[in-house]
Structure formats: structure tokens, C-alpha cells
Amino acid sequence: MLNPHLPSPEEFATLSPEALAARLSALPGTLGERLGIRFTHVARDRVDAVMPVDGNRQPAGRLHGGANIALAEELASVGSWANLDVTRQVAVGVDINATHVRGVTGGEVNASARLAYRGRTVMVWEIEVRDERGKLTCLARCTCNVINR
Template sequence: MTLHPDLALPSPEDFEQLSPEALAARMNGPEGQGLPGTLGARLGIRYVSMARERVVATMPVEGNRQPAGRLHGGATLALAEELASVGSWLNLDPQRQVAVGVDLNGTHVRGVSEGHVTAEARLSYRGRSLMVWEIEMKDEKGRTTSLCRCTCNVISMGA
């Protein structure tokens, strides 16, 4: 498994020296528009803050709508899995391990038709081979729009 060439995850030694905002800037890519060629960039996901137990990002509704004009549930779930996977990576040695989503569910409780959503992912469980994240999406008024859970599997590089 090969990570994106522009992905600049810190080494475990460097992690503590970076602020949550500096980590987020690394994930937003060299141009600040996401990592080129990734789904996150295509969806317009922009990281705001990153820490080992909490990741925050935004995603625009524009360009991510379903035919009925509301934010597409699939885009919402992609945002949830992206945050859980990236958050899991922050708990691993990026030279030896990577995390991938293996289970994802979400409940959409409020439609959003404009603006952006902000997602906050919180680590609920950290084991040797699995991590479970709870992700809440909110609209620009701070109202909950979706509640998700994502389980990530830890994979050794080269496996």
C-alpha cells in the first residue's frame, strides 16, 4: 500500500511539536485545496483541526448535492470515513501502518441545501488493530445534520 505522495504526516517524534491547525494545513495539501486526485479534494473537504482523538473538517454543499437539491448522504458518509481514517493515522507510525475504514454507518437527521457542513470526529475506541470513531456533522447554524460511526482497521505497510 502506498500513501499519497503529497501526504505529509508527521513522525511520532514530530507530532507533539505541531499544533492541531498546522496538522490540518498539512492534510489540506500543498495548494490548500486537498490532496490532488483524492475523493476528499473532489468533495471539497478542508481540514480545520487535527489531533489524535479529534479531527474537524468542513465540506461544501455545492457540488455535493443529490438530485433533490440537498447534501448527498454518500458525500456525508465519505466525509465521515475520511475523518475517521485520517484520525486513525494520527495514532499510528505512518512509516509502518495505515488505517482504512471497514464499517461505516450514518443517520441523517436534518437536510442541508446550502452552505457547508462541519464534521467533528472523536475517537471512541483505540485498540491494537481497530479504532472506532463517532462523527457528528452540523450545518452553519450549529444544528446536527448527521451522526455517523466508522470503524477503521489498522494495516501494516507492505501487507
Template sequence: MNLGPGMGLEGTLLQLMGIVVTEAAPERVVATMPVKGNTQPYGLLHGGASCVLAESLGSIGSALHAATYGKVAVGVDINATHHRAVRDGVVTGVATPIYLGRTTTSYEVVVTDERDKRVCTARITCQLIPAPPGT
């Protein structure tokens, strides 16, 4: 999925982690990520992997929103609470905006397992800055 200029996923961390974006708009971003390959030594989904998923979704939504102002989005804060362990399957992340402004955005990202049980809740804030020349 290409999300616009400079937003292709080839060669990115999303591709490396197997993240597949299935829906992308400023109002809602959805993606899946396999647990396999994204675990810590005990075989559980790595908390950092959940954070990568959350930051990616919030950043994509923020970037799509920023484009309406001729700006780009850069992450400035993320926090996450990990609720339950996951050992296999696929997790799904859904990012919805908390605030969409002209200079900042904030998204809540809920990560769930295949039983629709909440695995992680994260919040990401992005700053919207002028687009670099040539983007």
C-alpha cells in the first residue's frame, strides 16, 4: 500500500515486521502484525513491537492529516500500557484521533489479539512541521 509521496512501505521497519496497513485515513488507521518474528526471548509479543505498530499507525494518520496543510508529521511522544501477553497469531492495531490540529496531532492506538482482547493501549503525539523541499 502506498500512502502518497514518500509514504511507500518498501524497505521500511513496517515491512520488516510484517505490518500490513489495511485502512488509512486521518480519522482511522488499521493494520495487522504477526506475532511470530516480533517476540521477546520468552516467546511473547515484544512490547517494543506493539509500540512500533502504534507509532506507525499514529504517524500515518498524522501524516495524512498534515498533508492537508502542506506539512509532514514527526513523532514527539509515545506511551503504551501492555495489558496481556500474546504468543502466536496476528494482532490488529486501530488508531483513532484524539486531537487533529494545525501543529500537533494525538492518536489513541488499541492493539487487540485474534480474540479481540486488548493487548496494548498506546498514545502517540506528532508535531506537524513544514515539508522539506522536494517532498
């Protein structure tokens, strides 16, 4: 079922990247809401967001790798939606890989996804996650399939 809070194709085309980001932050009933993901920029070729470490830790006290992966896929999915008519198509993650290069124990992480490939039925996104000092903490790549509703 289409989330009723998801912007329409017209809104994707007319809202600023910041206004789109505000509309897509913490969509009710989504994993992004549960993880505290807040979008800061949404465009067809780039999506940025922040996520708190608090509430997303592993038992050892560091940011959970699964939270990083969920953040990466959330950005790739939203970026893919920005390239579609969401009333006719949906984008779903079908492949994701990530390398966690540095642990994070507090604050929040900043993520930026860039569209690496846009095809008719496939989009590939490269995602970098950084700590508050700008240090790289995770590199990910996510592939989304485009499916007609």
C-alpha cells in the first residue's frame, strides 16, 4: 500500500530539496521513523540524511551495522522514488552491501547517497556515512529495482 504521506509526482517535481526532505522525514509507520532518520536534502541524484546513534547501538555500545545498512537503503529507496511516478511505480532494494570502516559511539551520523546508475528498471546508489567530525564510518552500495504497481 502506498504511504499516504509520500509526496505526489507533482510535489517531487515542484518542492525544493529541503521541503521534500522535511516531508519524507520520519514517515509514520516506517523503519526510518523508528531509527530517527531525518532527511536534509532530497533530489533526483542526491539524498542526504542524519540518524542518531542513541537508540541504534549494538550491545557493545557502537552504532549497529544493521542501522547503517537500513539508513543506506532508506536513502537509496527515497532517491529512487524521486525519479519515479510513485502512483505507477515503486522502487525496492534488491541488493545492498556495506563496509563498516570506523565505529561510532555517540552523536549522530550523516549520510549522503549519490545516484551512480539510472536505468529503466534498475537504479544503483553509492552511500557514504560519516560521523560528526566528517570521518568516514561506512561505505555502502544499494541497487533498487523499479516495479510497476
